[in-house]
Every structure is written in C-alpha cells, then in structure tokens.
Amino acid sequence: MSALPTAHSSSAPPLEHAAVPSPDPAPPVPHAPTRIRDDAHALDVARELAARFAPDAVARDRERRLPWAELDLLSTSGLLSITVPREYGGPEVSSATLATVIATIAAADGSLGQIPQNHFYALEVLRVGGSDAQKRFFFERALAGDRFGNALAEIGHKDFKRRTRLTRDDNHFRIDGSKFYCTGAIFAHWIPTLVVADEDGRDVTYLAIVPRQSDGLAIVDDWDGFGQRVTGSGSITFDHVYTDAAHIVPFLASFERPTTIGPVAQIMHAAIDLGIGQGAFDATLPFVRDHARPWIDSGLTHASDDPLTIRQVGEIAVQLRGAWALLRRAGRIVDAAKQTMTAETVAAASIAVAEARALTTTASLEAANALFELCGTSATLDGLGLDRFWRNARTHTLHDPVRWKYHAIGNFYLNDVLPPRHGAL
Known part of the structure; x- marks a missing residue:
C-alpha cells in the first residue's frame, strides 16, 4: 500500500441502531478443523x-x-x-x-x-x-477455522460511492464510517471492510481486514428482512477503528485488470439461489405424495397421479437440472480463467456465470412458487415453515438484478461487448 497523506476526517453519521450493544465477538473455534483432502x-x-x-x-x-x-x-x-x-x-x-x-x-x-x-x-x-x-x-x-465476514455495502445514498474512510493517524491507519448488509459479520473473527483513502486528491479503494474485537467496531443485529433471516446481515459502525497496514489489501486495482474476483463472487450467489430452489423442490415431492389432495375434477384418489401435477413437477425438475448443468459449466470456465487471466478468459467466465445466474434465479423462484401451487392451502400452515423457501429465494435473488445479466449476455453475443469487471457480474 502506498503511503497515505493525512486527510480530513469524514466519519459517516452513526446508524440509528448504533446504541444497541454489539453481540459478543466470536470465540475461537472449539477444536482444530479437519483438513479437507480433495x-x-x-x-x-x-x-x-x-x-x-x-x-x-x-x-x-x-x-x-x-x-x-x-x-x-x-x-x-x-x-x-x-x-x-x-x-x-x-x-x-x-x-x-x-x-x-x-x-x-x-x-x-x-x-x-x-x-x-x-x-x-x-x-x-x-x-x-x-x-x-x-x-x-x-x-x-x-x-485454523477463522471466519471472515464482510463490511462492504453502504446505504442511505442513491449512488454506489463508498464513504467509509481510511485515514492516516500518526503512524497508524484509522477507519470511520458505517456499513449495512454485513452478512456473516456477527459470526466472524475478521471483518473485511471496503474503505476509501485520499491519495493525491483522489479516492482509492482498499479492503481492510479488521479483527472483530477491535475497539470502536460495533455490530448490530438489525437485519429484519422477511427472508434469509439468520444470515446476520445487519449493520456495522467504525468509530476511530485502528487497523494494521499489513492487513490492508488493494481492491480497486484488482478490477482494473482482468481477474476472477467477480465471477467467483457471482457463482457463489448462483449456488445459493439454486440450493434454495432445490430445497423447495425436495420439500414438494413428499408433500404431494403424502398430503396434497387431487383436484376434484381429476377424478383421482392421489395428487401424485394428477397428470397436470406430474407435468409441472417435470418442468421444475428440468429447470433445476439445467441450472445445475450451467452452474458446473460456469465453474469449469472460471477455473480456466484462473489459470490464465486475460480480458477474454475473464469475460468468458463472467458470461458463463451470468448465464448460470439467470437460470438459477428463475429455477429458484419457480420451485418455491410451485411448492404451494402443487401442495395446496395446507402447505401454507405456519408450523410447517414451507414459506421459508419462497421468502429466502425472493430475498436472495434480489442481490443484483437478473435483467442486467441478460443485458450483459446479449451484448456479449450480439455486439462483442465484454461485460464490466466488478463484483456484481
């Protein structure tokens, strides 16, 4: 990291929830982790x-x-x-x-x-x-089992500019600002934090990896979305949080050249959506077999014999199978890009992942919707908790708009336009 000149303090105003006590920091893991072989x-x-x-x-x-x-x-x-x-x-x-x-x-x-x-x-x-x-x-x-959370996103502004500042304070660096959507931070031992630093009159972005127990770092469990309820995606404030220069990693520079950071980030989001959809489908089948009633006009005794139900189950199965295939294909293309990171290989990886995300989004939402269509009103009973699949799918698929995936894919094939390089594609 280049030397940072002294910059004026520009701490973001505290969040409304900042007075709520932080949860205790995550303790060390109970015992040494298993070493995964392959x-x-x-x-x-x-x-x-x-x-x-x-x-x-x-x-x-x-x-x-x-x-x-x-x-x-x-x-x-x-x-x-x-x-x-x-x-x-x-x-x-x-x-x-x-x-x-x-x-x-x-x-x-x-x-x-x-x-x-x-x-x-x-x-x-x-x-x-x-x-x-x-x-x-x-x-x-x-x-050793340490967990890394995140303090990347900020809310309260219509632009995507980051306002959490990294400034030199004597021989140290200080972080001031606030973040939201901090998924996993509550459970983490380290908080990777996107910060901007003033270097020669321009803002440069870094990732500061901050110990969870740092003085001045407050985490609030204020995520109250109707889905993904226990992701710990609340807010963090940084009030004169000092950090080690050795823990500050260049960030924006990693997107100024072709890298696989974006495709790797996105393939994981595709996997989350697909997993939720698969869970919904897996919950649908036994309910239809054991609990759902066939529609009166079918003249059948069992819902699982209803030809219209069978057809819709087949449609969802095909969507999920196709999504799995695109996800694994995207993984192979991402790995090829990791071996040789060029504008062309990284673009190919981004497009392959965007294709997977387009289908995993659709498959996840369709599977979660079909659960209720096929299982009937009894599936909505609160004690069953089957609504969590739809709530989770609808919440997570909003992470970034799939309509822009289709735009990037179409522009790539039609106009030879390489997709943008950032964490959202």
Missing part, C-alpha cells in the same frame, strides 16, 4: 453437514435464532478452507465444487448457505491481490 472429500462433508442442518432450519428461521453452533460445525469441518491454494496448505478445490458445496448447504438452510459467501470472497480477493505475507497469514487463519 474435491470428493469436500462434497462428502457438505452432504453430512446439510443433513445435520436441515432438521432445525424451520425453528431457526421462525425464531430468528442465530446459528452459532452450526457455524462452529462449519468451521471445524474444514469446509471454510477449501479454496486456500495448495501452495499455502489448502486443498484448492474447483469452482464447481465450491458452488456445489454452497448449494448443498443452502438446500438445507438458505441462510447457512449464504453466510460463507463473503468468507470465500475475501479469500479470493487475497488470492488475487494480496501480498505473499498477507496470503500466508490469512490463509493460515482460514485453515
């Missing part, structure tokens, strides 16, 4: 964890019960280190495996599928733009 091992562990997470998913959602115990299981399972490069001691699984792991967990609990997304995003930013010393330090922390 892709097959990662997938096996993901399936085992999903089976453990699923039974209490309804209760966690209804009670907004933060999943501390489940996150500790995720840490000690070793899954949070699966993208650490082999040269730094990790298994470096494929992008398709990463996406499948996330989708598998999201099928059991959409919130638990989303929480690690920013963790892996931070690791990709480090892989692409971190120094060797930063990689060694933070990759080792990931291998």
Whole structure:
C-alpha cells in the first residue's frame, strides 16, 4: 500500500441502531478443523453437514435464532478452507465444487448457505491481490477455522460511492464510517471492510481486514428482512477503528485488470439461489405424495397421479437440472480463467456465470412458487415453515438484478461487448 497523506476526517453519521450493544465477538473455534483432502472429500462433508442442518432450519428461521453452533460445525469441518491454494496448505478445490458445496448447504438452510459467501470472497480477493505475507497469514487463519465476514455495502445514498474512510493517524491507519448488509459479520473473527483513502486528491479503494474485537467496531443485529433471516446481515459502525497496514489489501486495482474476483463472487450467489430452489423442490415431492389432495375434477384418489401435477413437477425438475448443468459449466470456465487471466478468459467466465445466474434465479423462484401451487392451502400452515423457501429465494435473488445479466449476455453475443469487471457480474 502506498503511503497515505493525512486527510480530513469524514466519519459517516452513526446508524440509528448504533446504541444497541454489539453481540459478543466470536470465540475461537472449539477444536482444530479437519483438513479437507480433495474435491470428493469436500462434497462428502457438505452432504453430512446439510443433513445435520436441515432438521432445525424451520425453528431457526421462525425464531430468528442465530446459528452459532452450526457455524462452529462449519468451521471445524474444514469446509471454510477449501479454496486456500495448495501452495499455502489448502486443498484448492474447483469452482464447481465450491458452488456445489454452497448449494448443498443452502438446500438445507438458505441462510447457512449464504453466510460463507463473503468468507470465500475475501479469500479470493487475497488470492488475487494480496501480498505473499498477507496470503500466508490469512490463509493460515482460514485453515485454523477463522471466519471472515464482510463490511462492504453502504446505504442511505442513491449512488454506489463508498464513504467509509481510511485515514492516516500518526503512524497508524484509522477507519470511520458505517456499513449495512454485513452478512456473516456477527459470526466472524475478521471483518473485511471496503474503505476509501485520499491519495493525491483522489479516492482509492482498499479492503481492510479488521479483527472483530477491535475497539470502536460495533455490530448490530438489525437485519429484519422477511427472508434469509439468520444470515446476520445487519449493520456495522467504525468509530476511530485502528487497523494494521499489513492487513490492508488493494481492491480497486484488482478490477482494473482482468481477474476472477467477480465471477467467483457471482457463482457463489448462483449456488445459493439454486440450493434454495432445490430445497423447495425436495420439500414438494413428499408433500404431494403424502398430503396434497387431487383436484376434484381429476377424478383421482392421489395428487401424485394428477397428470397436470406430474407435468409441472417435470418442468421444475428440468429447470433445476439445467441450472445445475450451467452452474458446473460456469465453474469449469472460471477455473480456466484462473489459470490464465486475460480480458477474454475473464469475460468468458463472467458470461458463463451470468448465464448460470439467470437460470438459477428463475429455477429458484419457480420451485418455491410451485411448492404451494402443487401442495395446496395446507402447505401454507405456519408450523410447517414451507414459506421459508419462497421468502429466502425472493430475498436472495434480489442481490443484483437478473435483467442486467441478460443485458450483459446479449451484448456479449450480439455486439462483442465484454461485460464490466466488478463484483456484481
């Protein structure tokens, strides 16, 4: 990082909820994590964890019960280190495996599928733009089970400019500002924070990876969206939070050249959507077989024999199968771009991921809608918690607009226009 001149303080005003006490910082993981050997091992562990997470998913959602115990299981399972490069001691699984792991967990609990997304995003930013010393330090922390949250987004303004400032204060650097949509931060040991610094009269963006227990850092569990209820996606304020220069990673520079940060971020979002849709479909089938009533005009005894129901189940199955295929295809293209990052390979990866996201969005929402159409009014009973699939799908698919995915795809094929390089494509 270049030397930063002294800049005027421009702390953002505190959030209305800043007076609420911060949750206690995440304790160290209970024991040393399992070391994931390879892709097959990662997938096996993901399936085992999903089976453990699923039974209490309804209760966690209804009670907004933060999943501390489940996150500790995720840490000690070793899954949070699966993208650490082999040269730094990790298994470096494929992008398709990463996406499948996330989708598998999201099928059991959409919130638990989303929480690690920013963790892996931070690791990709480090892989692409971190120094060797930063990689060694933070990759080792990931291998030890530490969790990385996020403090990236800001609200209250119509533009996307970041106002959280990084300024020099004597021989240290200080962060002042506020963030929202901080998914996973409550559970994290480290908070990767997007900050802007004044360098020669222009704002330069960095990612400052801040210890959760830092003085002046306050996290508020004020996320109250109707879906993804226990992602911990609340707000953070930074009030004169001092940070180590060794923990500040160039960020904007990673998008000024072709890198895979954007495609990796987006393939994980596609995986979350697909997992939620798959979970909805998996919940639909037994309900139709065992509980749903056939429509009176069908003259049938069992809803599972209704030809119109059978047809709609087939349509959803095809959409989900196609979404899985596009997700895995996108993973292969992302991995090829990682090997040789050029404007062309990264564009190909971005478009492949955008294609996957377009279909995972549709498949997720259609599967969640079809659950109620096929299962009937009894499926809406509150105690069943089946509405969580639609609420989760509708909430997470709003992360960034799919209509712009179609625009990027069409512009690429029709006009040879390369997609923009940022974390939203």
